[in-house]
Amino acid sequence: MAAPEGRALRGAGVRALAADRWFTVMRSEELVPRHVAQTALLGQEIALWRDDGGGVNAFENRCPHRGVRLSIGQNTGLELRCRYHGWRFARGDGRCTHIPADPSRPPPAVLRATVYQAAVQQGFIWVALSPLDRPPPSWGAGAPWLTLRSTPVDAGVERVRAVLEAAAQAIAHDAYTFTSEVEQARLTLMLQPMCEAGTVIHAALTPPPLLADRLAVLRQYAARLARLRDAAEAP
Amino acid sequence: MTPVDALTLHDDEHGEDSYKVRLLLAFLQVPHRRPPMDVYPGEAHRSAAFLALNPLGACPVIVGEGFILRDAHAILQYLAAEHDPAGLWSPRAPPLAMARVAMWLGFAAELTIAVSAARRHDMLLERGIDVAVARIQAHRLLRVLDEHLWFAEQEERAWLCPQEHPTIADIACFAPAVLCEEGDISRLTYPAIRRWLDRFKRLPDFTAMAGVFGA
Numbered sequence: 085m086a087a088p089e090g091r092a093l094r095g096a097g098v099r100a101l102a103a104d105r106w107f108t109v110m111r112s113e114e115l116v117p118r119h120v121a122q123t124a125l126l127g128q129e130i131a132l133w134r135d136d137g138g139g140v141n142a143f144e145n146r147c148p149h150r151g152v153r154l155s156i157g158q159n160t161g162l163e164l165r166c167r168y169h170g171w172r173f174a175r176g177d178g179r180c181t182h183i184p185a186d187p188s189r190p191p192p193a194v195l196r197a198t199v200y201q202a203a204v205q206q207g208f209i210w211v212a213l214s215p216l217d218r219p220p221p222s223w224g225a226g227a228p229w230l231t232l233r234s235t236p237v238d239a240g241v242e243r244v245r246a247v248l249e250a251a252a253q254a255i256a257h258d259a260y261t262f263t264s265e266v267e268q269a270r271l272t273l274m275l276q277p278m279c280e281a282g283t284v285i286h287a288a289l290t291p292p293p294l295l296a297d298r299l300a301v302l303r304q305y306a307a308r309l310a311r312l313r314d315a316a317e318a319p
Numbered sequence: 320m321t322p323v324d325a326l327t328l329h330d331d332e333h334g335e336d337s338y339k340v341r342l343l344l345a346f347l348q349v350p351h352r353r354p355p356m357d358v359y360p361g362e363a364h365r366s367a368a369f370l371a372l373n374p375l376g377a378c379p380v381i382v383g384e385g386f387i388l389r390d391a392h393a394i395l396q397y398l399a400a401e402h403d404p405a406g407l408w409s410p411r412a413p414p415l416a417m418a419r420v421a422m423w424l425g426f427a428a429e430l431t432i433a434v435s436a437a438r439r440h441d442m443l444l445e446r447g448i449d450v451a452v453a454r455i456q457a458h459r460l461l462r463v464l465d466e467h468l469w470f471a472e473q474e475e476r477a478w479l480c481p482q483e484h485p486t487i488a489d490i491a492c493f494a495p496a497v498l499c500e501e502g503d504i505s506r507l508t509y510p511a512i513r514r515w516l517d518r519f520k521r522l523p524d525f526t527a528m529a530g531v532f533g534a
Contacts, residue, residue, distance in 0.1 A: 114472075114510060118534075119517050122507055129507075156532060167532055233469055236508035282508070302473060306466065 106203070106210040106220040107260065108274040108286040111231045115140060115209060120164065122155035124278040125211055129153070130200065132209065135175035136161035142211045143178055144198035147171060154197065164197070173197040207231040208274070208286060223261065223272050223288075230292035232302060234276075235285045235309040239316040241277040244285065247316040248273060269293075271305070283316075285309055326351040329369065331358040331378035333442075335431045335494040336391035338528050340379045342490050343395055345526040347402045351381075359443055391431075392424045395487040407484040419480045423488030426460065427495065433457035434495035437502025450502075457495075457504045461512060464492065469511040477518050485522065493519050497531050 109123045110132060121132040122145060129145035131154040143164060145153050152168040159165075163172040163181060170184040171191075178197035181190075201212045203220050208231065210220035237244055241260070248254040254262035254273060262273040269289055276284040287309060293301045328344065328351050330337035344351055356378070357363045364376050373380045373389040380389045381397075388394055399409035410416040436453035439445040471478070478485045479492060497516055500506060506513055519525070520534035527533060 110510065114514070116514060119514060121510055121513065123510075124507060158534070233466070278507075284508070299470075299473060303470070306470075 104212070104214045104216060105260075106212045106216065107276050108208040109142075109211050109276055109284075110209045111234060111286070112140075112204050112207050112209050113231075118159045118161065120155050120157055120159050122153070123211075123276075123284075124282070125213060126277055127279050128213060129155075130211060131155040131157070131164065132202070132211075133159045133164055135159075137175070139175055140202045140204055140209055141175050141178075142200040142202040142209075143173065144200070146198070148180075148195060148197060171195075207288065221261075223257075223263075223274075224270065224290050227290050228292055229272070229288040229290040230298065230301065232287040232289060232305045232309070234287070235306070235313050236278075237283045237285060237313045237316050238281060239283060240280050241275055241283045244275060244283045244312075244316045247312055251312060251315050285312065325384055327382045328353045329356055329372060329378060329380045329382070331356065331364065333359065333529060334378055335435055335438075335498055336377075337379040338494045338498075338531075339391045339490050340381070340394050340398070341526055341528070342494070343398050343408065343487065345524050346408070346490075346522070347398060348524065349398060349402050392428065392487075392491055395424075395490060399487055407482075407486075408490075409487050410480075410482060416480065416482065420486050420488045423479050423486075424491050426464070427488065427491030430457065430460045430464075430492060431495045433460065434499045434502055434504065437504055438498060439502075441502050454502070454504050457499060457502070461496070461499070461504070461506070461509050464496065465509040465511045468515045472511060472514070477515070485519065489515075489519060501530055 103126065107125055109125060110121060115121055115132055115134045117134055119133065123130050123132055131143045131145040133141050135141060143154055145155050147154055147166040147168060149166065149171050150168055152166060154164055154166060156167045157165050163174055165172045171180055172182040173179065173196065174181050178199040179193065180195035183191050201215060203210050205220040206222060206226065206229065248262050249256065254264040256262055260275040264271045269291065272288045274286040276286060278284060287305065289305065326349065328340060330340060330353065358378065363369060364378055370376055372382065372387055375389065379391055379394060380387060381394050388397055396409055403409065409420060433453045433456040436448045437450055437457060440448040440450040479488045480486050493516065496512055517534040
């Protein structure tokens with residue numbers, strides 16, 4: 085967020101509210117191969133990466149060795165390699181597989197990156213900070229939809245919620261999911277509380293428009309969501 | 320062909336604008352000399368010898384056979400025109416392609432001013448900089464850049480301008496965008512910028528600098 089002071093995201097307060105649920109954090113197609121994306125959920129920074137098997141990994145954005153952000157590291161396809169001392173962490177369980185300064189023996193099994201649960205559902209990547217035994221929710225009974233551009237907002241989730249309910253006449257299905265009926269379509273909005281002063285609005289449209297109209301529709305909704313963002317950011 | 324000593328670059332190892340010129344010199348493999356220049360803490364850019372090359376006291380400057388050229392974007396345009404006859408890095412036609420590159424060069428100049436102020440404030444402890452204003456301005460621009468690049472991806476384009484090949488506009492925006500976190504300007508909310516930075520770093524003959532990592 086545009087929170088200039090301090091590198092740490094303050095959010096322990098928000099975190100206690102909703103650690104045991106799934107949150108959308110990114111459109112799945114944006115997590116491209118051999119890339120490490122950076123996001124945050126409830127004050128916790130996350131390094132997101134797709135391994136060469138197509139699996140999505142969500143690691144705490146902090147190398148267990150010296151605390152450097154893993155999001156500046158390298159996605160080797162099977163491992164996430166820390167930029168600082170080259171420690172590598174395996175896809176899946178995050179176990180440390182290689183320490184360049186000590187190549188003679190395998191790293192101890194207790195060394196691992198903190199891994200969060202991640203799943204792909206309806207074109208989005210979902211992350212849960214606490215282990216959950218249920219899959220992410222399926223909105224609109226899994227009907228096909230067009231995932232729209234996600235809109236970061238420099239405002240807390242309560243403020244964004246208030247704007248959605250007032251300005252967009254959106255209906256709340258739960259504290260983080262809203263729908264709004266627009267021009268014979270349904271807009272589903274899913275909120276990602278990043279930190280106390282930052283929220284991302286993820287959005288999808290059911291039914292999807294004709295392929296020929298896709299770009300125009302994406303632009304139209306990006307502009308619409310930018311207006312909601314501006315309202316939420318207004319002093 | 321240019322003889323090895325025909326072109327001399329006077330640059331600041333840590334500056335965004337100087338990095339732009341080093342990037343294009345590497346992409347185009349232009350032979351050149353680069354005498355060491357102690358900008359910080361030596362203030363070599365305020366010496367009489369340097370002010371004779373550029374009275375503005377700013378890097379970079381290139382000196383060639385019978386000419387002196389300052390201003391990073393002017394140098395990019397010159398190098399592309401002189402050393403890239405196919406016009407891949409800086410198209411000479413059609414008119415709109417030229418204008419789009421110029422438009423993003425203007426954007427890059429604004430972004431560079433904001434990022435440079437924040438970096439000098441944080442890293443060199445330079446006084447008299449309103450760093451809050453600089454960061455707000457940088458975020459305002461980065462938000463526009465991220466949205467532009469997101470829609471470029473939707474149209475299956477990788478770069479700022481519609482060409483298949485990156486242009487000097489990408490170079491001019493890349494330098495401040497890749498260095499901004501040194502001025503505490505986070506890229507957390509700019510995922511499309513982060514993907515574009517990765518694509519750029521994977522170009523053949525990409526050159527890094529202090530604080531810039533490979534992809």
